Amino acid sequence: MGYEDTKKRSVKKYGKNPYKKSQKLRPNSVLKVPVWPSIELHKIWKQWLAAYRWVYNQCVEFFNNQRTLPKGKSLDQVIQSQQVKPENEWTIGLGKTRQEAVCEAEQAYKQAKTANNGQSVQLRYRSCRNKSQVIQFKNDAYRNGTWFPKKVKGMLFCTAIGYQVPRNCNYGTELVYQRGQWFACFPQYIEPTTTGSDQVIALDPGNRAFLTGYDGENVLEIGKGDIGRINRLCSHLDNLLSRVALSKNKRQRYQMRKAATRMRNRIQYLVKDLHNKVASVLVNSYKLIFLPTYETSQMVLKSIRKINRKSVRNMLSWSHGKFACYLEQKAARSCVLVVRCNEAYTSKTCTNCGHVHKNLGGSKVYKCPQCGHIIARDINGARNIMLRALQATAFTVVNDSIVVSDAIPTGAL
Template identity: 25%
Template sequence: MKLTVQVRLLPTPVQAAALEATLRACNEAASWCSRVAFDKGVTRNFALREHTYGEIKARWDLGAQAAQHVIKRTCDAYATLKSNLKAGNLGRPGSKRYRSATGKPVAFRPESAQPYDDRMLSWQIPERRVSVWTVRGRVKDVAFTASPQHLATLARYRKGESDLLCRDGMWFLLATCEVPEAEPNTDPVDFLGIDLGIVNIATTSDGEIMAGREINRVRARERELRTTLQKKNTPSAKRRLKKRRRKEARRAKDINHKIAKHVVAEAERTGRGIALEELTGIRERVRLRKPQRATHSSWSFHQLGAFIAYKARRAGVPVVHVDPAYTSRTCAECGHIDKANRVSQAWFACRNCGFVDHADRNGSRNIRARAWELWRRGAESTAPAPPPEHTHRGGAGRRRSAATSGARCASPSL
């Protein structure tokens, strides 16, 4: 399976200037290439190459490999735009947002990532050095740092392209690694049910509650600060908002990684599979009052589910997604379904048999039971190969890559 390892580069000022000039040139070329693709209606790699390859090499003094990567990035960005339009992520056809997304060429930010292959980038992992192609020539002996675990992964499994990325003044390389998977467990003894929620991010059928009230207090504090800064609407407030947004996203990702790692380790240790709710489209199905919307949408449950799925796949743990309908209203003991069973957010009390339990634990037990029933009927693990942007802890997004991580159009970034 493909995973991505993030390493931080430690360039000298001269090396950093060369890297910055390279990113700027590549992204200017990509934006120009995008305008050509838009004007001519050509978004396929080889067809677009006929119109742009020579001009890119001559005008921006890019090497052959860099020019080809620029063209491929542009094509990938338009493919992503097409997928988003088809999925309805940019509104309905004819809507203002849809017209804005399709009415102008995709543009690339000056600092967006640039892919490198082994002809443009060479690794000396034991010495912690890399040699990088730039528009100012080959920059050799660029130092980098990473954890011992990441260095070992790089040395054993690195395969494919790497992305050069500048973020908050820091330089990173995102290296693709082909990591072997464990032998899948085809005969689990049981399932570990996971109930995802707002107050308690995750509750297991064993009764363990992870990331509860403490993280919610932090989220509420961040939300209040964000509201205050948005009301000020000054340049300084906007800078702080941008900085805190990235910080909050990193915190959520860190917590999701920790939860996923713990859940998968527990399931692997006990020989069980993992049962999750199928929450696709939950935001469209659930209607909430305005004060509840920010809280409901402020945690990335899809990211948590994806982290659990790829970590489980790597460990050989089966994952089954079940229908979440009425899991919070069904008694885990007698199966009685009643809206009145849910006494409060925290407690469940069955009106039929009198069973009382923590509401989230009761829900996770129902999820576990449904997964076990599906497995006995012949269901297979629904832990797919991980999308490239999901990586192990410390890694950053991959194969959103340069094609889309820096691409933007009139609508939000692709």
């Protein structure tokens, strides 16, 4: 006689309901707003910053001493037990933001260990004298236009003219204290918009002009001569730092260091403004952008470089690497494709006959010794980048999108 299990078994699959998962889209932009808190709120933010730094340094000490976690406890629980001690009670006000500091330290340790081929490493401690300090908050910390409304109790902060902070944010936010100035960072998702153009352009980064572009019909010289203004500001900065080193008055040295900070910010803001305007024009006017991999960090090494220190300073001041990252991010929001290519020998090769001019040097004008073709050096390089990239890249335009064929390997570019 057989027996049947008459007990009704649940057919429910245990696990997360896919419909209850977060529907948040991955952010593709960050809104960075300069803010000025009240005196009381500034003190609270500084205390949070110190507590966040203390938690991070405790984790760094744990990793550097190669300690082992107690059984059944996480690193966050170990740090939380240390906060209960009387000498560390001032850090309790940080709340659950402590977990962000612990995660940041763990990620830093994993990345450093991976970079060192799995061997033990010694992490650096964070200092209160660092030029840039960051607090990372969870997505529920920012509500009603401020962080932890119950803790700040109505204390307000103001923003710069033309900026507006969101009322709430669904993503994790950041507070940045940089050179005495507070910045609020809000990740956000911007809906991609398709550009109305289908043109192609090749860019040639340089020193005399920030970029030289060629689109088959027109030549764009972007930032030509603008490096002169940046050089003048850099000269003023050098003069100011020399006076700081020679001054014997403590108050005077303090004021001149503050002036040097303002001068650095002015230079950075000019370069950033150029990056934003150039990226906006390129993304709105072209569908495919060829941008060479401009390895600035390798070209300025003293052991292998063949350029003078003035050219090195110009190259570093333009910040071509930052511009490339920003252009790729902005292009992704406008359905524009940025293809990184190789620019080897594009300045030395004649765009008319293909002859390689080995003694070109630093000439501004390219004069071919074989066919006599005369053309501006940067324009010659931009045109050769266009020809080389089009030869090595197969693409088709489908409706409003552009598709690059996988038949040709990326290394060929």
